[in-house]
Amino acid sequence: MPRKTDRRQIRTNQLLRKTLFELMQEKSVNAITVTDITSRADINRGTFYLHYRDVPDMLEKLKEEVMAEIRSIVLEIDPRDTRIYAEKGEPYPPSIQIFEVLIKHGDFIKAVLGPNGDMSFVRQFRQFMTENMYDKQAFRMAAQNSRIPSDYLIAYMTSANIGLVIHWIESGMNLSAEEMGALMTQLINYGPLITSGIVSKA
Amino acid sequence: MPRKTDRRQIRTNQLLRKTLFELMQEKSVNAITVTDITSRADINRGTFYLHYRDVPDMLEKLKEEVMAEIRSIVLEIDPRDTRIYAEKGEPYPPSIQIFEVLIKHGDFIKAVLGPNGDMSFVRQFRQFMTENMYDKQAFRMAAQNSRIPSDYLIAYMTSANIGLVIHWIESGMNLSAEEMGALMTQLINYGPLITSGIVSKA
DNA sequence: ATTATAATGAACAAACTGTTGATTAATGAT
């Protein structure tokens, strides 16, 4: 693995990535070979091994990179703050930032959350939201008087948000980061039924 | 591909499947070779090709089989009926049946919804629930007076239910089909906030 | 007991892998 100063490496690396994303739209990671990538990218096969150990390793590196960026934003989130914005009908700023990161890495996200995507990435993503997006204590309290165990409640709601993101991707990312942020802010605070107007606020 | 009457085929086929599930718990489908499966199953490699074209084909066949079973149950669901059961605090019977099928194919489901799982299966599953579990007209009506587009609302809620299933699997399927059915019935009708008691019924 | 056929074992070329060593060429620093 070479250092990251030389333009040649950067160019080669970007070309390799771009090509991997392309191939991931076409077939499962499953079937993608080093030869596939390098021959399409018009890069010597040996060069691949100067950058990555193999295809799974390459995917792993990319996942870590994007997750790190998302992590830095999610860590800033305080669920208690979202209520203030939700009541004003405005998007909570960090939720916009998340969608901005997703847009920035659009090709990767499309590949990794698409039909040939990677469940373990979704799992990480979910794990993350679980740990940070929800006020665990509030949920625990609520769970005491409730039929539903708090871990199931949290799983239900985090997956819902990820589903929102996946649907957004499948729809061609046709809403802006601001619109998605606003949507998410509302849904987190009021839930789908209240937000949609099926049930009125208590 | 041989017919399905001969005991030898059935035995071989079941052994192949069982071994695939095992391997899927250990590594990504990605890395599983025909040789992996046959050598562990102590079956001639050539025999594999008498049953399946390759590993992805094998997975595809299994997915179709399980999906067909789930489909037959989901088709019986009428979302309007769920309300009756939800109000009585009882599980809507088809929701129990779904979890019974999932338990029946536990090894497969664990493999395909686990970290090394298959996003396209989740996608199918979601597609399915989207088309059948929700009363589209009711959602369309609700969407007219709402900030949130109905397709996003449906994506949000279907993913939530899948998240429930995945969490159940990750927790070792430690709730019974009845308990999960009851949980799902409540959540579909009242949403997480009302079900958990954070917000009271309108 | 006989027939049909599933499974085996061995062998094959083909493709992909991971690695090496020598060579070429682009880059960064001076």
Next chain:
DNA sequence: ATCATTAATCAACAGTTTGTTCATTATAAT
């Protein structure tokens, strides 16, 4: 502009895995 560094190339290597074939053996259905 020159020069040392090093990324990228090319060719070659043995080792796997693949997909297929064929003759043989073992098992099941009747």
